[in-house]
Amino acid sequence: MTTETGKSRLIEDMKMHSGQDPNGCYQCGKCSAACPVSAALDLKPHQVLRYLQMGLENELAESKTPWVCASCFTCAARCPRDIDLARVMEGLRLSILRNRGGNKFGPAELTPEQLEKLPQQALVSGFRKYNK
Amino acid sequence: MRYRYFPGCTLKGQAKSMEDTTLAAAKAMGIELEELSEWQCCGAVYPLYEDELISLLSPVRTLAAAEGEPLVSLCAACHHVLKRAQELMQRNEDARKKVTDHLEVEYAGEGRVLHFLEVLRDDLGFDKLKEMVKKPLEGKKVAAYYGCLLLRPSKVMQFDDPENPTIMEDMIRALGAEVVKSPYRTECCGAYLSVTEEGVAADTVQRILDSARRAGAEILVTACPLCRYNLENCADNEGKTPIKVYYFSEILAEAMGLPSESAQDRGTKEEVPQG
Numbered sequence: 001m002t003t004e005t006g007k008s009r010l011i012e013d014m015k016m017h018s019g020q021d022p023n024g025c026y027q028c029g030k031c032s033a034a035c036p037v038s039a040a041l042d043l044k045p046h047q048v049l050r051y052l053q054m055g056l057e058n059e060l061a062e063s064k065t066p067w068v069c070a071s072c073f074t075c076a077a078r079c080p081r082d083i084d085l086a087r088v089m090e091g092l093r094l095s096i097l098r099n100r101g102g103n104k105f106g107p108a109e110l111t112p113e114q115l116e117k118l119p120q121q122a123l124v125s126g127f128r129k130y131n132k
Numbered sequence: 133m134r135y136r137y138f139p140g141c142t143l144k145g146q147a148k149s150m151e152d153t154t155l156a157a158a159k160a161m162g163i164e165l166e167e168l169s170e171w172q173c174c175g176a177v178y179p180l181y182e183d184e185l186i187s188l189l190s191p192v193r194t195l196a197a198a199e200g201e202p203l204v205s206l207c208a209a210c211h212h213v214l215k216r217a218q219e220l221m222q223r224n225e226d227a228r229k230k231v232t233d234h235l236e237v238e239y240a241g242e243g244r245v246l247h248f249l250e251v252l253r254d255d256l257g258f259d260k261l262k263e264m265v266k267k268p269l270e271g272k273k274v275a276a277y278y279g280c281l282l283l284r285p286s287k288v289m290q291f292d293d294p295e296n297p298t299i300m301e302d303m304i305r306a307l308g309a310e311v312v313k314s315p316y317r318t319e320c321c322g323a324y325l326s327v328t329e330e331g332v333a334a335d336t337v338q339r340i341l342d343s344a345r346r347a348g349a350e351i352l353v354t355a356c357p358l359c360r361y362n363l364e365n366c367a368d369n370e371g372k373t374p375i376k377v378y379y380f381s382e383i384l385a386e387a388m389g390l391p392s393e394s395a396q397d398r399g400t401k402e403e404v405p406q407g
Binding site for chain 1: 284
């Protein structure tokens with residue numbers, strides 16, 4: 001999906017709402033070293049910024065990474081360029097949910113065991129992150 | 133010392149023991165926590181997308197309800213959301229106007245927003261706390277687990293040093309226990325990934341628990357109900373040294389001679405005054 005000027009809608013929305021400029025990243029990789037879930041990501045945090053610089057919208061929209069990010073803010077805390085990668089990830093999640101429609105996860109997908117055991121905080125935060 | 137108190141949803145459910153032990157310990161210390169009336173869930177996560185103003189309605193309503201008085205919460209997530217919503221209200225006039233107009237409240241970011249640990253450190257003081265301890269937790273090897281939400285982003289939270297915090301260790305020391313430091317004490321537990329990506333949360337939790345074990349901890353304390361849930365439910369501890377997870381307030385109550393799960397687990401139930 002593109003804007004009138006041919007730019008990626010997803011990436012432009014992400015920039016506008018997160019207030020973050022991926023072009024500031026010089027690929028030092030500190031975010032990926034700090035990320036506690038790096039091993040489970042198909043695109044590492046620093047690669048997400050590189051893909052944003054290169055305008056690779058489709059690859060970003062199909063990546064698992066924004067949905068595995070737990071918003072722990074460690075990447076942003078360690079970035080020497082003051083890029084708030086947690087906001088970039090949130091921007092990607094919301095841009096994808098809003099532009100492409102549909103929710104990533106809903107109450108119907110919870111197992112009875114999860115409903116029994118999970119604390120309220122887990123359910124509220126999960127739905128806030130994966131639903132619109 | 134008097135504060136307005138925001139419990140949050142989980143403290144009335146799965147984390148009831150955090151509320152009960154904090155209120156009991158606070159009463160014994162002369163700290164008055166007055167629960168806000170008709171409070172609502174804080175939203176659990178702070179909206180990082182700046183135009184998600186709808187997610188700010190609930191925390192801003194809570195902030196305004198404190199009427200400028202110091203507002204205390206216990207759950208790390210509630211404190212995180214309230215503190216960041218306050219900072220946004222101070223910083224962003226446009227967001228403030230839209231949110232307060234919609235809610236029909238006056239709020240411009242005033243009032244102290246505190247976690248109960250900050251009350252202990254900054255208002256009561258750990259030296260004073262030490263004097264109030266009735267049953268020092270002597271010989272107990274306790275590690276603090278901070279997680280994410282109290283510490284980061286440090287410019288907004290202003291809770292402690294984000295890479296090398298000391299507030300929980302200082303409390304543990306004041307309670308008479310032996311402090312054990314583990315390098316993974318500020319790492320994320322996986323948060324809500326236990327809902328959608330259980331395997332990922334299992335890895336993060338395993339690293340935290342194994343690191344605490346290697347450091348020699350018998351007990352891990354946290355201020356977050358979701359951290360506790362993940363630490364207790366997501367890892368495989370078969371054949372490993374047992375490690376108990378408690379809320380910080382449970383060992384606080386225990387050291388004050390009050391009932392708590394941690395006191396019960398140590399078989400000291402009979403010695404603890406009932407009620």
